[in-house]
Amino acid sequence: MDSKKRIIDGIEISLREPDITHYKWIGRDEEMRFLLASWLQIDKEDLPMTPVLVGDPGNGKTTLACASAQEFNQPAYLMNCTSDMRPEDLIVTPVISSGNQIKYRGSPLVSAVINGGVCVLDEANRMNEKCWASLAPLLDDRRYVESVIAGVKIKAHSDFRFVATMNDDPSTYTIPGYIESRLKPVIEVEPPSGEVLRAIVKANVPYASEDLIESVIQHMLKDEDAFLSRSFSIRDAIEVTRYAVRLSRKGEDYQKSFEYIMKTGSESL
Numbered sequence: 550m551d552s553k554k555r556i557i558d559g560i561e562i563s564l565r566e567p568d569i570t571h572y573k574w575i576g577r578d579e580e581m582r583f584l585l586a587s588w589l590q591i592d593k594e595d596l597p598m599t600p601v602l603v604g605d606p607g608n609g610k611t612t613l614a615c616a617s618a619q620e621f622n623q624p625a626y627l628m629n630c631t632s633d634m635r636p637e638d639l640i641v642t643p644v645i646s647s648g649n650q651i652k653y654r655g656s657p658l659v660s661a662v663i664n665g666g667v668c669v670l671d672e673a674n675r676m677n678e679k680c681w682a683s684l685a686p687l688l689d690d691r692r693y694v695e696s697v698i699a700g701v702k703i704k705a706h707s708d709f710r711f712v713a714t715m716n717d718d719p720s721t722y723t724i725p726g727y728i729e730s731r732l733k734p735v736i737e738v739e740p741p742s743g744e745v746l747r748a749i750v751k752a753n754v755p756y757a758s759e760d761l762i763e764s765v766i767q768h769m770l771k772d773e774d775a776f777l778s779r780s781f782s783i784r785d786a787i788e789v790t791r792y793a794v795r796l797s798r799k800g801e802d803y804q805k806s807f808e809y810i811m812k813t814g815s816e817s818l
């Protein structure tokens with residue numbers, strides 16, 4: 550079967566390719582086990598769950614979702630949510646083809662629904678209520694989405710799995726209660742221990758010398774309480790290391806990296 554196109558109720562819908570991801574999840578097995586457990590189907594009467602990963606920015610939610618899809622042996626379809634998204638962007642959008650005909654294009658979410666695979670609904674709480682409403686039947690035991698634009702009801706493949714990620718950035722909306730009750734389990738992605746942080750930075754900046762990584766980590770963990778109380782993230786630690794490597798190459802003091810990376814843009818405006 551052509552995985553790029555599918556005819557549903559006589560309407561042809563073109564589909565997306567899954568994202569090519571080579572994410573490696575380091576050191577925090579429990580969070581991955583909790584996510585993988587939620588995707589299991591225990592019995593033919595049973596249905597997979599629809600979990601959400603929550604946590605501060607830059608601590609690994611998207612990475613965990615994609616690495617878990619790999620571990621689950623399913624392709625990952627990453628759908629990045631924005632505040633101006635419309636329900637059709639989330640499901641099926643019409644496009645005008647060269648012959649002035651209307652064609653229907655499935656979103657990454659619908660491509661996972663039809664082909665089977667994991668939809669990672671990333672930054673999901675940036676979407677407004679209208680978008681959530683269109684997802685309600687997919688997130689309960691009905692397991693379908695309806696495209697008002699194409700006039701079709703699309704049933705989910707048995708290998709379809711779902712995970713949303715969210716953080717409480719100020720640019721987000723409140724999740725409606727009927728959706729919150731469907732997004733279960735809620736898995737918290739916490740900041741890692743110093744040891745795990747060291748391993749993650751090494752894996753993400755493999756060209757940095759051991760010494761440089763060690764001094765970056767030492768510096769960041771000088772105040773381990775600040776790290777655990779979330780005043781900086783894994784992404785910050787990786788960025789500090791990447792910039793420190795560059796500064797050293799230019800003969801500059803690599804310690805300046807902390808100052809330049811940890812300062813926020815808006816602080817300086």
Ligand SMILES: Nc1ncnc2c1ncn2[C@@H]1O[C@H](COP(=O)(O)OP(=O)(O)OP(=O)(O)O)[C@@H](O)[C@H]1O
Binds near residue numbers: 577609610611612752
């Ligand atoms: N356990 C881990 N193993 C490997 N890399 C990790 C791990 N946790 C985080 N990272 C790395 O940290 C960086 C930030 O992770 P990620 O983008 O997944 O965070 P996030 O929580 O989704 O952030 P945001 O809320 O801003 O979207 C990435 O470069 C990722 O590779």
Ligand SMILES: [Mg+2]
Binds near residue numbers: 611612671714
């Ligand atoms: Mg993310």
